[in-house]
Amino acid sequence: MDGTIKYALVIGAGTMGKGIAQWLAQSGVRVSLCDLRGEVATDAQKDIELSWKKLVQKNKFTKEQVDQMGERLNACAVSDIDGSDDAPDLIIEAIIESLEAKNKLFADLDASMPEKTIFASNTSSIPIARLALAVTPKRRERFLGLHFFNPAPIMKLVEIIKGPGTKSELLSHLYLWFQSKDKKPAICADSPGFIVNRVARNFYGESFRIIRHEHPAKVKALDEVMRKCGGFKMGPFELMDLIGIDVNYDVTQSVWKDFFLEPRFAPHPLQRKMVESGRLGKKSKQGFYHHDD
Numbered sequence: 001m002d003g004t005i006k007y008a009l010v011i012g013a014g015t016m017g018k019g020i021a022q023w024l025a026q027s028g029v030r031v032s033l034c035d036l037r038g039e040v041a042t043d044a045q046k047d048i049e050l051s052w053k054k055l056v057q058k059n060k061f062t063k064e065q066v067d068q069m070g071e072r073l074n075a076c077a078v079s080d081i082d083g084s085d086d087a088p089d090l091i092i093e094a095i096i097e098s099l100e101a102k103n104k105l106f107a108d109l110d111a112s113m114p115e116k117t118i119f120a121s122n123t124s125s126i127p128i129a130r131l132a133l134a135v136t137p138k139r140r141e142r143f144l145g146l147h148f149f150n151p152a153p154i155m156k157l158v159e160i161i162k163g164p165g166t167k168s169e170l171l172s173h174l175y176l177w178f179q180s181k182d183k184k185p186a187i188c189a190d191s192p193g194f195i196v197n198r199v200a201r202n203f204y205g206e207s208f209r210i211i212r213h214e215h216p217a218k219v220k221a222l223d224e225v226m227r228k229c230g231g232f233k234m235g236p237f238e239l240m241d242l243i244g245i246d247v248n249y250d251v252t253q254s255v256w257k258d259f260f261l262e263p264r265f266a267p268h269p270l271q272r273k274m275v276e277s278g279r280l281g282k283k284s285k286q287g288f289y290h291h292d293d
Helices: 016-028 038-057 061-074 099-113 129-133 170-181 197-210 216-228 236-243 245-256 269-277
Strands: 008-012 030-035 071-075 090-093 118-121 141-145 157-162 184-188
Touching: 008 118, 016 030, 016 071, 016 118, 038 061, 038 071, 038 118, 061 216, 071 099, 071 129, 090 099, 099 118, 099 170, 099 184, 129 141, 129 157, 170 184, 197 216, 197 236, 197 245, 197 269, 216 236, 236 245
Parallel strands: 008 030, 008 090, 030 071, 090 118, 118 141, 157 184
Antiparallel strands: 141 157
């Protein structure tokens, strides 16, 4: 591998997949954004194009730049994917946090993609070693985790997670490639939650323990303290609304289980209550805050 990614495939057109695809297109990479349902990918592409138009109005990009980025981006259904001569250099999986769903996808891709294609998961917490079991030993040399952060076009950090068979040369090449694209890569071990999500469990967990139960005034006050005194750009409850309370809950459960139910990583009942009531944050218009836009 020469370290160059010219064509990438992002599978999963949700918040993270959409953001990763947008960043890739902005970085000069030709990218296909795919989803199980083609119409979901098409809608995500439209959202990206609308975002670019707004950035032109803010003088962040020129119209010419946006036109070029648009030419590099296309949407498709997962059923349209094949391992032809135009196979991607890199595939980034960004579907739901389900080991079963991810392993099925990787097994199918392994059977159809050429040896050159790198497989990566954007998982927040599932060990890369478990995901790598879905592919052949040879593919495991080019299998790793690439964990982006929301919003992917803005957040600089990318965690590069080594799998049990990942070649060190591949890690080094990707590290340099992300640096060349103005990201801040960090190579980390394949441990529960990796770096950021492991540390972040206490950011969220202690916040829940402070408010104890659903209390809008306490939520607002704690977020304000963390922003104004703690120096955080967003408070814990604001951030959960942005990420998705369901996503945050899934990651919390995963890390807790992988640390053998260690109390400091335990989920809080309020997380489950919010998810079960459908209050998932910004994407459902209601979370710890109301979201009308």
